[in-house]
Amino acid sequence: MIRLEPRTAPPAWLALAAPIGALAAALALSTAILAAIGIAPGPALRLLLEGAAGSPFALAETATRATPLVLTGLAAAIAFRARFWNIGAEGQLYLGAMAAVAVGAGALEGPAWLLVPLVLLAGALAGAVGVLLPALGKVKAGADEVVTTLLLNFVIALFVQMMLEGPMKDPMGLGWPQSPPLLDEAMLPRLVERQRLHAGLLLGLGLAILLQLVVSRTVFGLGVRAVGHNPRAAAYAGLPVARTTLLVAMLSGALAGLAGAAEVAGLKGYLTADLSPGYGYAGIVVAMLAGLSPLAVVPAAFLVAAVFVGADTMGRTLGISSYFADLVVALALLFVLVGGLFARYRLRLGRAAA
Amino acid sequence: MTGTEVEPAPRGAGRGDARPPLLRLEGITKRFGELLANDAIDLELRAGEVLALLGENGAGKTTLTSILFGHYAADAGTVRVADGRGGLVALPPGRPEAALAAGIGMVHQHFTLAHNLTGFENIVLGTEPWWRPRPARAGARARIEDLARRMGLEVELDRPVGTLGVGARQRIEILKALYREARVLVLDEPTAVLTPQEAEGLFATIRALAADGRGVIFITHKLAEVEAVAERVVVLRQGRKVADRPLVGTSREELARLMVGREVVEPVRRPRAPGAVVLALEAVTAGSGRDRIEAVSFALREGEILGIAGVSGNGQAALAALAAGLLRPERGRVALAGSAAALESPRAAVRAGVGRIPEDRERDGVVGELDLSENLALERLDAPEVSRFGLLRRRAMRERARRAIEAFAIRAPGPDAPVRLLSGGNMQKVVLARALEAAPRLLLADQPTRGLDVAATAFVHERLLAARERGTAILLISEDLDELLALSDRIAVLHRGRLAGPFPSEQLDVPTLGLLMAGHEPEEPLGAAA
Numbered sequence: 001m002i003r004l005e006p007r008t009a010p011p012a013w014l015a016l017a018a019p020i021g022a023l024a025a026a027l028a029l030s031t032a033i034l035a036a037i038g039i040a041p042g043p044a045l046r047l048l049l050e051g052a053a054g055s056p057f058a059l060a061e062t063a064t065r066a067t068p069l070v071l072t073g074l075a076a077a078i079a080f081r082a083r084f085w086n087i088g089a090e091g092q093l094y095l096g097a098m099a100a101v102a103v104g105a106g107a108l109e110g111p112a113w114l115l116v117p118l119v120l121l122a123g124a125l126a127g128a129v130g131v132l133l134p135a136l137g138k139v140k141a142g143a144d145e146v147v148t149t150l151l152l153n154f155v156i157a158l159f160v161q162m163m164l165e166g167p168m169k170d171p172m173g174l175g176w177p178q179s180p181p182l183l184d185e186a187m188l189p190r191l192v193e194r195q196r197l198h199a200g201l202l203l204g205l206g207l208a209i210l211l212q213l214v215v216s217r218t219v220f221g222l223g224v225r226a227v228g229h230n231p232r233a234a235a236y237a238g239l240p241v242a243r244t245t246l247l248v249a250m251l252s253g254a255l256a257g258l259a260g261a262a263e264v265a266g267l268k269g270y271l272t273a274d275l276s277p278g279y280g281y282a283g284i285v286v287a288m289l290a291g292l293s294p295l296a297v298v299p300a301a302f303l304v305a306a307v308f309v310g311a312d313t314m315g316r317t318l319g320i321s322s323y324f325a326d327l328v329v330a331l332a333l334l335f336v337l338v339g340g341l342f343a344r345y346r347l348r349l350g351r352a353a354a
Numbered sequence: 355m356t357g358t359e360v361e362p363a364p365r366g367a368g369r370g371d372a373r374p375p376l377l378r379l380e381g382i383t384k385r386f387g388e389l390l391a392n393d394a395i396d397l398e399l400r401a402g403e404v405l406a407l408l409g410e411n412g413a414g415k416t417t418l419t420s421i422l423f424g425h426y427a428a429d430a431g432t433v434r435v436a437d438g439r440g441g442l443v444a445l446p447p448g449r450p451e452a453a454l455a456a457g458i459g460m461v462h463q464h465f466t467l468a469h470n471l472t473g474f475e476n477i478v479l480g481t482e483p484w485w486r487p488r489p490a491r492a493g494a495r496a497r498i499e500d501l502a503r504r505m506g507l508e509v510e511l512d513r514p515v516g517t518l519g520v521g522a523r524q525r526i527e528i529l530k531a532l533y534r535e536a537r538v539l540v541l542d543e544p545t546a547v548l549t550p551q552e553a554e555g556l557f558a559t560i561r562a563l564a565a566d567g568r569g570v571i572f573i574t575h576k577l578a579e580v581e582a583v584a585e586r587v588v589v590l591r592q593g594r595k596v597a598d599r600p601l602v603g604t605s606r607e608e609l610a611r612l613m614v615g616r617e618v619v620e621p622v623r624r625p626r627a628p629g630a631v632v633l634a635l636e637a638v639t640a641g642s643g644r645d646r647i648e649a650v651s652f653a654l655r656e657g658e659i660l661g662i663a664g665v666s667g668n669g670q671a672a673l674a675a676l677a678a679g680l681l682r683p684e685r686g687r688v689a690l691a692g693s694a695a696a697l698e699s700p701r702a703a704v705r706a707g708v709g710r711i712p713e714d715r716e717r718d719g720v721v722g723e724l725d726l727s728e729n730l731a732l733e734r735l736d737a738p739e740v741s742r743f744g745l746l747r748r749r750a751m752r753e754r755a756r757r758a759i760e761a762f763a764i765r766a767p768g769p770d771a772p773v774r775l776l777s778g779g780n781m782q783k784v785v786l787a788r789a790l791e792a793a794p795r796l797l798l799a800d801q802p803t804r805g806l807d808v809a810a811t812a813f814v815h816e817r818l819l820a821a822r823e824r825g826t827a828i829l830l831i832s833e834d835l836d837e838l839l840a841l842s843d844r845i846a847v848l849h850r851g852r853l854a855g856p857f858p859s860e861q862l863d864v865p866t867l868g869l870l871m872a873g874h875e876p877e878e879p880l881g882a883a884a
Contacts, residue, residue: 219735219744222728229723236678236710236718237732238701 018342019289019296022335023303023328030328034320044314051313052306058313060195066298066305067197067266068093068276070204071259072283073290073297074211075127079252081215081292083228084138084245086131088149089256090280091156095130096123096257098160100264101168101179101271104186112185119186120203120261127257128250130156135249139242145249153280161273170270179271188266198266204298207255211294224248256280277308278326285333304329373400376569377422377458377538378442382431384417391417393593394431399538399569401436404560406584406601407573408613410807411778413590415573419540423460424450436537459531460540465523469516473526474498476515477533494533501532504566506559520665521552528559539563540571545579549665550835550868557583575613575807577606589613614808621816623841624823629656631691632796632827633677638686641672641851649686650853652846654796659818659828660856661842663835663867669851670800670831671713677798677829678710679703690796704733709789713800713831715778719785722774726766727755729773730788758787763813779810786814790821797821800831815841835864849873 031041052062072089079086086092099122104115134152137143163169164177172180188199215221226234227244235241259279264271286304290296311325379397383390392414399405409415420426422433427448434442435456446452467476478494495511502508507525515523524544531539541560545553560570560583572584580587581601589597589612597612611617633654640647647669654660664670675681676688679700690696696706703710712718720729731740731751739750755769762783766776773784782802789797799818803811818841822828832838838845839859846855847870854870 217745217748219741219746222724222731222735222746226721226724226728226732230717230721233718233721234732236680236700236712238679238699238704239732239735 014342015291018339019291019300019336022289022339023307023332025335026328026331027307029331030324033327034324039318039320044318047314047317048307048310050310052310057195058309060192060197062302062305062309063201064196064198064267064305065308066301067200067204068259068263068279069282069286069301069305070201070208070298071255071262072279073286073301074204074207074283074294075252075255075259075280076283076287077290077292077294077297078211078215078224078255079248080287081228082224082245082248083231084135084249084252085146086134086149086249086252086256087146087284088131088134088152088156088280089252089259089283090276090278091149091153092127092130092253092256093260093263093276093280094156094160095126096260097264097271097275098163098168098179098260099123099126099257100186100261101182104182104265105180105270106183109183110185112187115183115186116188116265119182119265120258123257123261123264124254125257127260128254130257131249131253135246138249139245157273160271164271164273168271177273181270182265186265187269188262196267198262200262200266203258203262204301207258208294208298215294220244220247256283259283282308282329285329285336288333288336304332307332373402374436374440375399375442376401376403376436378434379418379422380432380434382418382421382433383429384414384421384426385429390593392421392428395590395593395595397588397595397598399571401537401567401569402564403586404564404570404572404584406580406587407571407590408575408577408580408587408609409590410575410613411805412592412807413613414593415590416542417593418590419460419542419571419573421447422453422540423458424448424453454534457535457537458540459528459534459536459538461524461527461531461542461544463542463544463546465527467515467523467526467530470514472512472514473509473518473522473529474511476526477511477530481534498529498533501529505532505562506555507532520547520667521549521555524548524556525559532563536568538569538571540573542573543575544572545574545576546833547666549871550864551872553579577609577613580609581606591615610808620812620840621819623659623819623843626657626823628658628843629825631655633829634687634689634692635676636687636689638676638683638688640676640681640683640686641669645669645671645675646851647672647676647848647853648851650851651686652853652856654827654829656795656827657822657825658844659822659830659842661838661845661859662829662831662848663838663845663871664833664848665871666833668848668871670848672851673829673848674713674798674800674831677703677708677796678712679708707792707795709792709794709797709826711782711785711789711797711799711802713804715781715785720773720781723772725755725770725772726759726764726776726784727751727769729784730755730758730791733788734792754791758784758791762787762817779806782806782810782814786817790817793824794821794826797826797828798831799828801833802830803832803834803837811837835867838867839864847871 031044034044035041051058053059072093075089076086100119103122104119108115108118131149134145134148137148138145164179168179170178170180191197191199191201223239223244226239227241231241263275282304286297286300289300307328308325311328312322314320315322315324375398377399379395382392382395384392395418407415417426421428433445435445435458437443445456471479477498498511507529509522509525515526544556548556560572563570574580584601586600587604587609588595591613631653636651637649638647639649644667652660662670662673672681676683679697679702687694688697690706690708695702697703716722734740739754741747752769758764759766764783765780773781803814806814818828830838830842839862842859844856845859845862846853847867849871850873
């Protein structure tokens with residue numbers, strides 16, 4: 001007989017073991033599916049690993065993919081800490097990307113030291129504005145932000161398409177629905193010669209450290225946790241609950257918007273409707289794997305990015321759809337949630353001693 | 355609250371009891387993680403017997419009845435129920451429907467009624483096949499009315515339950531169990547929500563049930579109620595059965611000692627001249643629905659405890675919210691030491707020197723996921739001893755927490771322990787420490803000992819009286835009349851949002867308070883308080 005018993009306090013090692021276990025379980029289950037269609041799991045996994053980390057090029061590619069995931073992961077982690085369920089990072093990312101184009105594609109001119117920060121700032125602002133409506137809806141009218149932020153993603157996606165077919169369409173783009181390119185001075189510097197890896201990663205790392213400090217060391221961070229876990233008690237103690245929720249929501253949107261701006265200004269230099277393969281949603285998985293800890297978002301983002309990059313290589317070689325990566329990541333989220341059960345309960349086999 | 359002297363069943367029937375057993379628990383053991391909630395408990399209930407199950411919070415009473423009713427499966431031991439042919443059969447563990455079918459009825463502390471349905475519909479709910487559009491209800495109706503008459507459970511059957519008072523809802527719960535032919539009725543702390551008069555009515559019903567040959571298990575931690583209604587008493591302490599004896603020949607002191615495990619000394623209020631007015635309400639109307647007060651006036655002075663009595667839901671929540679800074683008056687004026695702005699928000703109230711103990715500590719008092727030092731600092735996050743330039747001073751916070759742990763004897767692993775891990779009593783001590791640490795001018799104590807055991811209650815009482823000695827004005831809202839009478843200098847009674855009194859507590863006793871709580875005028879005019 002298997003029984004669950006409540007734990008008094010989850011042990012420390014579990015914080016590390018739970019996400020790694022979840023990802024391993026997700027990989028195992030996914031390769032079992034591969035085995036079922038006749039692909040040997042061993043070589044498949046080796047291809048995945050090589051693709052993600054087998055060469056300097058592969059590592060750089062993984063780090064490049066991890067960059068937006070760090071930022072969207074932070075966006076989800078900070079919001080979820082305050083129990084503001086921002087599912088709209090994907091849309092806020094596109095808003096940030098559009099703002100980056102609006103500012104950096106010729107509207108302003110100047111040296112790089114001025115233009116790059118302006119482009120990033122515009123992206124962050126646009127992301128923050130993008131979450132304002134759901135946040136106000138929640139604070140003022142109790143509207144469920146899961147629904148509002150999620151649905152806004154589709155509104156924004158259509159808006160982006162409209163802009164790319166219309167006002168924001170590049171006249172030199174041979175009819176493709178894409179924006180004009182950013183000025184060279186507005187582009188983020190590359191970190192490694194002839195690789196795609198760009199300074200957005202450093203931005204993400206710096207913000208992760210900063211947010212970790214905010215969360216653990218500041219009055220604001222403590223207020224966020226109090227509001228997240230028990231808004232009634234926080235209000236009773238005199239904390240500004242509505243203001244905290246609004247601030248956290250906008251901070252989360254700003255981080256997602258920054259991810260979009262950094263993608264545009266760091267990689268292609270122009271906006272297309274397929275800029276993000278779901279970084280906003282994958283950020284939720286990253287945050288959950290990280291246990292909502294900002295610093296842990298970094299390794300979690302690298303793990304998820306490795307799955308994406310490795311699955312690409314594996315898919316090309318073995319002829320499997322690249323959706324395989326989505327499968328692994330989605331399963332990892334489910335396993336993290338199951339893992340939460342083991343953080344709160346202890347599994348006991350057999351009859352308990354009386 | 356001693357019972358009327360009508361005793362249909364012989365009390366204290368000892369050995370050689372000829373009445374057939376209805377229920378027998380054998381060796382019931384239940385473990386939750388490290389906690390042994392029930393340790394090999396044996397218990398027998400006979401037909402026509404009223405058994406009091408006495409114990410402090412956490413003694414294992416609720417666990418035991420949950421096992422009896424099939425909500426939990428015991429780790430070891432069996433529940434046997436009379437099969438109607440003179441024998442006892444074991445119930446399958448963890449199956450509430452089996453317990454129901456075997457004639458076990460349960461009246462929970464929190465009622466399980468559908469508010470939008472009438473009393474009648476609630477009683478028959480689930481006993482009729484769902485496919486019959488308009489069931490033959492006349493027979494059911496007659497049975498219910500007969501039961502109600504015989505057991506003293508008169509109640510309006512055709513009004514939505516949501517519009518009925520708590521006492522009436524409880525009667526419907528009992529009727530619901532009886533309608534399902536419960537032979538064993540378990541009542542979990544049934545008097546907690548009743549006025550003293552309503553409690554008397556309940557006791558009469560319990561006696562009638564026993565005379566009818568049913569068995570009643572009455573769960574409580576109030577000794578006076580055990581004496582009023584029970585014939586035998588079983589005392590649980592820390593999961594063990596420590597006594598099982600007839601009530602005859604057992605003193606109240608002895609029961610208290612058995613329940614707590616040692617002597618507990620209640621602090622005594624000493625006379626003290628009150629000082630200047632601290633909290634003044636002038637014809638205040640505020641709140642909405644059942645949480646509303648109308649034209650309430652009183653003045654609370656330094657070094658004085660003003661008790662507020664009343665059945666819950668008569669405006670106490672509105673009064674508490676006003677004093678905590680959560681609610682503004684619609685009409686009238688609320689002032690702290692002459693300033694209305696001081697109670698404009700929770701933050702303003704804390705700054706103006708109001709300590710607050712909320713009614714529900716887990717809902718309003720603490721954030722369970724935060725640790726002790728964080729919870730203690732929550733009301734003054736920008737005070738210099740907590741933070742500088744928006745940065746938390748973790749070491750200073752821990753130091754503060756250590757001091758509070760020592761001063762209030764909080765049993766906790768340390769300042770870094772999440773508060774949700776603490777017991778109710780220790781959680782309340784955290785709230786108390788936070789409310790009292792800045793030597794408040796006004797202390798709002800809303801149900802400060804609800805759910806606490808005898809020792810923790812005595813501790814809270816001692817701290818309240820010590821604060822009064824230092825000159826704190828205390829607004830004590832409580833449903834425990836003995837607590838109010840012991841601690842308060844003056845007591846006022848809330849009924850439907852209106853305040854009677856305050857009266858000097860020396861002129862009051864439990865029956866008088868009970869009448870006032872039910873909305874009656876005092877029989878002889880009580881001296882108006884200064």
